[in-house]
Structure formats: C-alpha cells, structure tokens
Amino acid sequence: MTDQKTLAYINMYAILGALENLCELAPEAPSLLTNTKPIKIGFEVKGGPSATLTFANGKCRMDQGCSKVDVKLPFSSCEKFNGLIDGTVTPIPSKGFTHINFLLKDFTALTDLLNKYLRPDPADLEDEDFFNISTKIMLGVIGVAISQIANNDEIGKFTASNIVDGNILFSIKDGPAVTIRCKDHHLVTVKCGCDNYRAKMEFRNIKLARDLFDGKVNAVACIGKGYITMQGMISMLDNLNRLLDRVAVYLA
Amino acid sequence: MAVKKPTKINTYEKNIEMFERATKVIPSGLYGHQGPAEGCYIPTSAFPFFSQKAQGSYFWDLDGNKFIDYMCAYGPNVLGYNDPDVDAAAMEQAKIENCVTCPSTKIVEFAELLVDTVNCADWAFMAKNGNDATSGAVLTARAATHRKKIIFVKGYYHGVSAWCQKIDYPGITPEDVCNNLYVDWNDIDGLKKVVEENKGEIAAFIAMPYLHGNFFDNILPAEGYWQQVRDLCTKEGIVLIIDDVRAGFRLDLAGSDHFYGFEADIICFCKALANGWNVSAFCGKDWLKDAASSLSYTGSYWMSAVPFAAGIACINKMKKLNTPKQFREQGIQLADGLKAAAANNGFHLTVSGEPALFYLMLHDDDSLMLHQEWIAECVKRGIFFTNHHNHFMNASLTDDDIKQTIDVAEEAFNVLRKNHPELK
Numbered sequence: 274m275t276d277q278k279t280l281a282y283i284n285m286y287a288i289l290g291a292l293e294n295l296c297e298l299a300p301e302a303p304s305l306l307t308n309t310k311p312i313k314i315g316f317e318v319k320g321g322p323s324a325t326l327t328f329a330n331g332k333c334r335m336d337q338g339c340s341k342v343d344v345k346l347p348f349s350s351c352e353k354f355n356g357l358i359d360g361t362v363t364p365i366p367s368k369g370f371t372h373i374n375f376l377l378k379d380f381t382a383l384t385d386l387l388n389k390y391l392r393p394d395p396a397d398l399e400d401e402d403f404f405n406i407s408t409k410i411m412l413g414v415i416g417v418a419i420s421q422i423a424n425n426d427e428i429g430k431f432t433a434s435n436i437v438d439g440n441i442l443f444s445i446k447d448g449p450a451v452t453i454r455c456k457d458h459h460l461v462t463v464k465c466g467c468d469n470y471r472a473k474m475e476f477r478n479i480k481l482a483r484d485l486f487d488g489k490v491n492a493v494a495c496i497g498k499g500y501i502t503m504q505g506m507i508s509m510l511d512n513l514n515r516l517l518d519r520v521a522v523y524l525a
Numbered sequence: 526m527a528v529k530k531p532t533k534i535n536t537y538e539k540n541i542e543m544f545e546r547a548t549k550v551i552p553s554g555l556y557g558h559q560g561p562a563e564g565c566y567i568p569t570s571a572f573p574f575f576s577q578k579a580q581g582s583y584f585w586d587l588d589g590n591k592f593i594d595y596m597c598a599y600g601p602n603v604l605g606y607n608d609p610d611v612d613a614a615a616m617e618q619a620k621i622e623n624c625v626t627c628p629s630t631k632i633v634e635f636a637e638l639l640v641d642t643v644n645c646a647d648w649a650f651m652a653k654n655g656n657d658a659t660s661g662a663v664l665t666a667r668a669a670t671h672r673k674k675i676i677f678v679k680g681y682y683h684g685v686s687a688w689c690q691k692i693d694y695p696g697i698t699p700e701d702v703c704n705n706l707y708v709d710w711n712d713i714d715g716l717k718k719v720v721e722e723n724k725g726e727i728a729a730f731i732a733m734p735y736l737h738g739n740f741f742d743n744i745l746p747a748e749g750y751w752q753q754v755r756d757l758c759t760k761e762g763i764v765l766i767i768d769d770v771r772a773g774f775r776l777d778l779a780g781s782d783h784f785y786g787f788e789a790d791i792i793c794f795c796k797a798l799a800n801g802w803n804v805s806a807f808c809g810k811d812w813l814k815d816a817a818s819s820l821s822y823t824g825s826y827w828m829s830a831v832p833f834a835a836g837i838a839c840i841n842k843m844k845k846l847n848t849p850k851q852f853r854e855q856g857i858q859l860a861d862g863l864k865a866a867a868a869n870n871g872f873h874l875t876v877s878g879e880p881a882l883f884y885l886m887l888h889d890d891d892s893l894m895l896h897q898e899w900i901a902e903c904v905k906r907g908i909f910f911t912n913h914h915n916h917f918m919n920a921s922l923t924d925d926d927i928k929q930t931i932d933v934a935e936e937a938f939n940v941l942r943k944n945h946p947e948l949k
Contacts, residue, residue, distance in 0.1 A: 274698075432693040439891070471892045493553035496562035497544055499569050505892040507564035507913055508740045515693040 275523055279425040281321040281351035283523050284358040287417035288391075289316070289335065292326060294413050294464065295387050296333040298406045303331030305382045312375055314346065315339025321351040328379070344369030344376055398483075408483045409449045413464045415486065416443055416451030418520045419513065420460035426523075432515045433458045439471030441509050445482045446475055446502075453513065472505035474513060488521075532906040532933055539587040540574045558599055564739075565911035571901035579606035581921035584909070592909040593926050597917035600771060600796030604842055605921025611800045611838045618834035629830035635837055639808055642840055644779040645788045646808030650817050652827050655770030655795035656684030658807040659731065661822055662791040663688060665809065666729035666764035669816035673704045674723055676730040676763075680710065680738030683731060683768050710736040711747045716754065720761055730758055731766040734781035735878065739913040740893065742886055743878030751787040758790070764813065770795040770805070775852055775881040775918065778843055797843075802835035843920075849881065852918040855927060856880025859918075862931035870938035871948070872899075884915040889948065895941065902937035 296302045311329035316322075317339050325339045339345060345368040348354040356362030366373065389397070390407045391414065398404045422429035423436070436455045444450030450466030476482040477500045484490040485501075492514075495501045503510050544561075548554040553562060555574060566572040573586030582605060585591050597603065604611060622629055632651060639649040652658055663675060675688070683689040687701040706723060708715045710732075720727060734751075736744040758765040767789035769781045774797040777784035782792060790813060795805035803826070809817060843849075860876035860883055867874035867887070872895070878884045887896035893913070900910050908930050910916060942948070 428693050428699075431691070491548070491553055493556075493560070493562040494548045497548070497554045497560065497569060497574070498541075503564065503567060504897065505894050506740065507567065507893070511564060512693075518695060519693075 274428070276426065277351040277355060278321055279422060279429070280523055281318055281354050282421040282425050283418045284355055285316060285318070285322040285324050286335070286421055287414045287524075288358055288387075289324070289326065290417055291387060291391070291410050291414050292333045292383060293335055294410045295383065295390065296331060298409060299386060299390065302383060302386060305386065306331050306333075306379050308375055308379065312344070312372055313342040314344045314369075314376070314380065315342030316346050316348070316354070318348045318351055318354040321348075321354060328375075333383075342368070344372045404483065405479060408445075408479050408486070411486050412443075412445065412449055412482065413451060414524070415517070415520055416453065416464065417462045418524060419443075419453055419516045420462040422516050422519045422523065423460040426519060429516055429519055430458075432512050432519075433460060436460070436509055436512045437471075437506065439506065439509065440467050440469060441513055442466055442470035442473040442475070443513070444473065444475045445479050446477050448479050448482075455509070470505065472507065472509040472513075473502065474510050475502045475504075477501070532936055535573070535586075535588070535590040535905050535907065537570070537573055537586070537588055537590070543587055544574050565914050567897040567912045568901060571904045581605040581607070582919055582923070582926055590907065592904075592907050593922075593930055594909045595916040595918075595930075596909055596911055596914070597919050598801060599914075600917050601799075601801040602917070602919050603774065603797035603848065604800045604839060604846075605919055606801070608800050608839075608842070608921075610842050611802070611835050614838035615802055615831050615835040618831045621830075623831045624826055624829040628828035629833070631830040631833035631837070632828055635804075635806075635833040638837055638840055639794075639806060642778055642844070643792060643794075643808050644783040645790070645792055645810060646780075647811040648814050648817065649806050649808045650822075651833070652805045652807075652822075653803050653824060654684075654805050655768075655793065656686055656689075657824070657827075658770060658793035658795055658805040659683040659689065659766070659768050660686045661817070661820065662764075662766045662768075662793050662807045662809075663729060663731065664820050664822060665791060665807070665813055665817045666766060668819050669764060669813050670728045670762060672726050672728040674706055674727045675704060676706045676708055676716070676719060676727060678710045678732045678736065679707050680736055681732065682737070684770075710744055711750050713750060713753045713757075717757060720757060720763070724761070727761065727763050729764040729766050730754065731768055733768050734772050734776070734785055737771060737878065737882070737884070737915050742875050743882075743884040743915060745878070746785055751782070751785050755787045764790045766790065767792045769793055771915070772879070772882055773797055774840075774843060775849060776879055777849055778840070798839065799832050799836035800839045802832040802839075804832035804836050846920055848920050851920060852881035853879070855922060855924075856883055856918050858924075859883070859927050859930060862927065863934050866931055866935040866938055869935065870942045872938055872941065878915055881918050882915045883918075885910060895945070898944070899934075899937050899941050902940045903933055906933045906936065908933045 313325050313327045315325045323339045325336050327334045344366050346364040347367045390410050393407050423433035441453040452463040452467040454461045544554050561569045575587045576584045577587050578585050584594050636649040640646045690697045692702050706719050767782050769792050772781045773794040780792050782789040791809040793807045857880045864874050873888045875886050876883050889895050897912050900912050903910050
C-alpha cells in the first residue's frame with residue numbers, strides 16, 4: 274500500500290536531500306566534487322516534487338523548486354523519477370549539456386557513495402566511524418521521510434490530521450537529532466534538534482538506533498525497557514510511530 | 526515540632542527482571558492497554574509492570590511495593606479486589622459447574638437481573654470483553670437496519686476489532702473502516718449534517734456517555750445534547766448505541782443513558798459488571814431482539830456460569846451499597862484535595878469528567894511534561910495513577926486512603942516545585 278507520488282517526494286527530499294549530510298559527514302565525499310564553480314542541478318517531476326541541489330566548495334545544499342539551475346533534469350512522471358533513484362531510468366537533461374561531465378562523473382560518484390552509506394555492507398559497519406556516519410545519515414533520511422509521508426500519502430495524511438501543532442524531537446541521546454515541526458497538520462522536518470519541543474522520542478544510544486532502523490530489535494519492548502524515552506504530548510508520538518510504520522514500507 | 530517522614534520511594538528491580546524475561550516469549554513483553562509502551566507509563570522507570578497480589582483498593586508489585594490503585598485494573602475492580610461476596614458466589618458456582626455443553630441456568634438469572642436493573646434493557650446478550658459487546662451491538666444495528674455506515678465521535682475508543690480501529694493502525698486496511706463516519710463531540714449540527722449527507726445509509730451512532738479522550742480534559746454532554754441525538758436517531762431510523770463499557774454502573778446502576786436522561790437502543794457493559802470476573806453484555810430494546818438473535822455471534826466461554834454468578838453477586842452488592850453515590854461523594858472529596866494540593870504549590874490541576882471516573886491534567890505547560898513528572902512522583906510513592914487515562918473509584922476505598930493520596934500528591938507537588946525553580 275504505497276503510492277508513486279509519495280515515494281517521489283521521499284526520494285527527492287529524504288534520499289537526494291541526504292546528499293547534504295553525506296557531504297558534511299563522509300570524509301571521502303568532498304574530494305569527489307571536482308567542480309571549481311558552484312553547480313546547480315534541478316530536478317523537476319511532473320505531478321510531483323521539484324528541487325535544486327547546489328554543489329559548491331565540496332558541500333551540497335538542497336532547495337525547493339528549480340527555476341535557476343545549470344543542469345535541469347525533467348521527469349515526465351513520479352514513476353520515471355523513482356526509476357532514477359532505483360537505477361532503472363537514465364535521466365536526459367533538458368538544459369546544461371556542458372555540465373554533463375559533472376553529472377556523469379561527480380554526481381554519479383556521490384550518489385554511489387550515498388548508496389554505500391544507506392545500504393551498507395555489514396563489513397563496513399564494523400568500522401565505528403562508518404557506522405556512526407551511516408546511522409546519522411539514516412536518521413535524517415527517516416526524519417525527512419516522516420514528513421513527506423504525512424503530507425502526501427493518503428493514510429499518512431489521516432495520521433497527520435490527528436497531530437497537534439508543535440515540535441517533535443526525534444533524537445539519539447548525546448548524538449544527532451531531527452525536529453519534526455507540525456503546523457495545521459502539515460509536517461516539516463528540520464535536520465537538527467530543538468529546545469522547544471512538545472514531545473520527545475529519544476534512543477538511548479546510536480547502537481540502539483541502528484538496530485531499530487535495521488529491524489533487529491522490537492521498538493515496543495525497547496520502550497518498556499526504557500531504552501527509548503518518550504516524553505511530552507504522547508499523542509504526537511503515537512502518530513509519529515504510525516508514520517514510522519509507513520516509512521518502513523516506503524524505504525524497504 | 527514533629528517532622529513528617531518522607532514517603533518511601535519505590536524501586537523496581539524484580540519488575541524489570543521479569544519484564545526482560547517476558548520480552549523473550551511475549552510480543553513486546555506486555556502488549557495492549559496494560560503494556561508499558563501504551564503511553565500511560567511515562568517515564569516507564571517510575572511504574573511497576575507486574576503485580577504479585579491484590580486486596581481491596583491495593584495491589585503489591587513484584588518488588589513488594591504497595592499501591593493505592595486508582596486504575597482498578599482499568600475499570601473491573603468496582604467493589605475492591607477479592608470482594609468476599611462476589612468471589613464466594615463465583616467459587617460456589619465453580620464447585621457445581623462452569624463451562625458445560627448445555628449452559629447453566631445462571632445465564633437466565635443474570636439476563637433477568639440485567640433487564641430488571643438496566644433502564645433501556647428488554648434483553649441481554651452475554652459475551653466476554655467490552656469489544657465483544659460493542660461489536661455485537663454494531664452487528665445488531667446493521668442486521669436490524671440493513672445499512673452499513675456507523676457514526677463515531679472523534680476521540681472514541683470502542684475496542685480493538687477492525688471495524689473500530691483507525692485506518693493508520695497496524696493491520697488495518699482501508700476497507701475495514703470505509704463505512705466509518707466521524708463527528709465532533711457535543712456538535713449536534715455536525716451530526717445532523719453527516720446524517721443528511723448519508724441519509725438512509727447509517728446503521729448506528731455509537732458513543733460513550735461522555736468524551737473520555739486522552740490528552741485533554743474530559744468533556745461532559747452539553748445541556749440537551751443527548752436528547753437531541755436521541756430525537757435525531759429516532760427520526761432517521763438510526764440505532765443509538767451507548768458504549769458504557771467504561772462508565773457503566775459507576776454513574777448509575779440503570780445505565781449511563783439513564784443518568785443523562787435519555788434512553789439508548791443498545792447499551793454495552795463490561796468492566797464493572799462482575800468485579801473482575803470475565804463477562805460482558807450488551808442489552809437492547811425489544812425491537813432489536815430479533816436482529817440480535819439472528820447474529821452468528823458466540824464464543825467458547827461466553828456461556829460459562831462462574832462469571833454469571835459473580836456478576837449477579839456484584840450487581841446485587843452495588844445496589845445494596847448504592848455505589849454510584851459513594852463514587853460521586855468520594856470522587857469529589859479526592860478531586861478537591863488534589864486540586865488544593867496543586868494550588869498550594871502554585872500548580873493548576875484540572876480534575877475533569879465524572880468524579881467516579883476522574884481525569885487528571887496539570888495545565889502548567891502545553892507539553893504535559895510537568896504532568897508526567899508529577900504523576901511519576903506519585904507512583905514512586907505508592908499512589909497508582911497513570912499519565913493519560915481516566916481513573917476509577919472502587920467501593921473499598923476508604924477516607925484514609927483518600928487522605929494518604931492527597932498527602933502524597935502534595936509531597937509530589939513539592940518535589941515538582943523544587944525541581945522547577947524556573948517556574949514562577
């Protein structure tokens with residue numbers, strides 16, 4: 274029970290959006306970006322999301338919309354865009370053929386690296402630094418996917434209709450966090466923590482967060498054991514859990 | 526000058542050990558409404574998970590900590606745990622027979638007592654859990670009207686069957702809930718609009734006698750609300766179902782519809798029906814009796830005699846004691862004491878709903894974190910409240926229990942005040 278439009282929003286903002294975190298966290302990422310001038314790549318999906326990735330000084334930033342870009346990648350449908358992410362569709366730029374080398378080389382290398390962190394080889398996870406980076410990126414992906422599902426998926430929208438206004442802190446103790454901001458049943462994810470949260474769900478350490486992401490431990494039992502702390506407006510967390518359930522369906 | 530000794534602070538080592546053991550063989554360790562992940566135990570470290578014995582208004586957890594219990598097993602404890610009269614009736618019946626090929630005549634005696642006691646009841650249909658009763662009521666309404674849609678009040682809880690869950694709950698499909706319509710509580714105009722938009726398609730309107738929802742103050746029916754609902758349902762041929770599983774027999778032994786001055790078509794009971802013995806029932810008007818009898822609806826233990834014997838003893842004892850009057854008086858006494866304890870420490874506690882099923886909520890922050898902290902301090906000192914659920918009165922509660930509860934609540938508010946110097 275998934276739909277292509279919601280998946281396209283997840284792929285755009287959670288998956289491609291994770292390139293921001295990758296460039297910030299993965300030591301090998303900046304060296305893959307050889308461009309000397311900033312390059313803006315726009316993704317425009319008919320009937321779906323549009324966003325621009327800006328690559329400058331070894332860093333990456335995502336903005337909504339794609340009006341002023343160097344390379345424009347149009348997609349005739351959400352299905353086609355989702356095909357780009359799962360590797361079954363090769364995009365054809367409508368603008369920016371002079372930057373095709375960046376697209377084929379730098380951008381492709383970067384997305385391959387992202388894939389390495391998001392779908393890691395178990396052996397790579399033995400390395401503590403890799404483990405931490407991979408888990409931090411995953412937290413961001415999941416956090417952003419929550420909002421996209423709440424705003425686009427039919428069942429997710431029902432869940433969002435029951436969420437009261439305010440910030441939910443979704444965090445790893447002494448580690449990274451995301452803030453899920455709800456206003457009038459519309460959710461926005463900010464990829465950092467906040468002080469003025471109305472509800473908090475916190476994993477006791479990064480190892481537990483990883484095990485939960487990988488489905489190795491039972492989240493409900495972890496709440497009972499106190500490994501996951503819930504605090505504040507519990508109705509927000511109840512609904513967050515329903516959205517997390519949908520995240521697993523989309524990102525499986 | 527005498528210095529008051531601080532109350533002992535509970536620890537839960539054996540509870541934690543047992544929960545760890547439970548997670549190995551039981552999904553999530555403890556599932557359902559009594560599981561620690563349900564959101565009623567915040568933080569989980571302040572609460573016990575397992576009991577080892579119970580008596581009257583108290584239970585003792587696995588570590589030997591004693592609690593004055595205001596959850597009453599989430600409602601069934603209405604006379605006091607191990608009530609001697611109810612348990613004697615059950616034990617006596619157990620010596621004779623219980624679950625047999627042909628049921629005991631206790632089912633007839635029990636049904637007769639329900640019909641005599643419950644104002645709107647012309648018949649009674651027995652089952653096991655509250656969910657069985659509400660599901661049977663909805664089936665009856667659909668069988669009688671040959672209509673499919675059901676109107677719910679937002680914030681409802683009518684059990685765990687697929688028809689009364691929500692579209693985003695695990696295991697529920699859109700088809701399970703596609704005939705569900707939702708209205709706001711106390712909104713008669715909204716209800717009329719939904720009825721008009723679905724004219725001739727609505728089988729039933731199901732609601733609790735008042736709004737028990739969590740995370741906000743419970744809301745009683747507005748003046749004339751139920752009478753207008755009754756009139757609308759009668760006019761449109763909609764079966765009016767009162768889910769009295771939670772409030773039943775605590776407000777009025779004739780049913781909560783009687784308490785609020787109207788008559789339901791079907792009323793559902795469970796929790797307070799037999800003081801913890803496993804039986805539920807839905808009772809209805811004569812015009813729905815044929816529809817109820819047409820149902821393919823039964824269960825292996827639904828006609829067991831022991832719970833019926835307990836139920837008969839329980840109802841008779843509630844009548845003798847006039848428990849609704851006691852619950853109201855003691856509930857008000859407790860509420861006044863708790864509110865004063867809060868005010869003495871500069872906090873604002875609301876005690877909402879009916880006194881017999883009071884709902885607690887501190888209004889000093891919009892996240893409920895202060896509320897959770899206060900409840901946790903009470904529980905650690907032996908007063909079993911939960912964070913976000915209504916509580917229950919029971920007939921064995923004494924004035925001394927209430928006094929002790931208020932004293933502990935005051936101590937917990939003191940702790941809260943000391944922990945939060947930033948609050949003015």
